[in-house]
Amino acid sequence: KNEVEQSPQNLTAQEGEFITINCSYSVGISALHWLQQHPGGGIVSLFMLSSGKKKHGRLIATINIQEKHSSLHITASHPRDSAVYICAVSRSGNKLVFGAGTILRVKS
């Protein structure tokens, strides 16, 4: 079993829909990261969180430390949100362990 599990693997949504991507991890962590990767490879850090909830524009990330679970929500999805979303956890220093990613496609 991987240390970091993401679901779903693939997600297709209509523009305007509310989207949720889930991430579960199996070990204690110091922080959880949500990353976005567009075709071509560039990775952008969306959130880093160790407790509670963070919001940035239409994106919301939550984490439940007791349940070892995090969710990334996208409200009012748009085709430009189409990308791969990756959950990663850090345990010591900046060593990240990654989930397999969720491929999101938002259709107009």
Place this chain on the structure above:
Amino acid sequence: KAGVTQTPRYLIKTRGQQVTLSCSPISGHRSVSWYQQTPGQGLQFLFEYFSETQRNKGNFPGRFSGRQFSNSRSEMNVSTLELGDSALYLCASSLEYEQYFGPGTRLTVT
């Protein structure tokens, strides 16, 4: 502030050769981490350097090595290249724990 830069962006090498990739972090960032991304294995941590010292290491063979200079710029070296080393190599710099990724170097081994 300028972002993380990586050179070269694309590289084609032959099996058995060696390669050196370079990463310049955001000014003021002392930590540089390296990652390998392949379609089969996804993203995997290679190593992290902080103030010229390797602070963390992933599970890669000794053919993969790195170093960091006093200006925080980092290099990674892969010796005796194998076909399976074909990948996107990403570096990320950080001030504390949030990481800023470079555009990556796409290495193809033929």
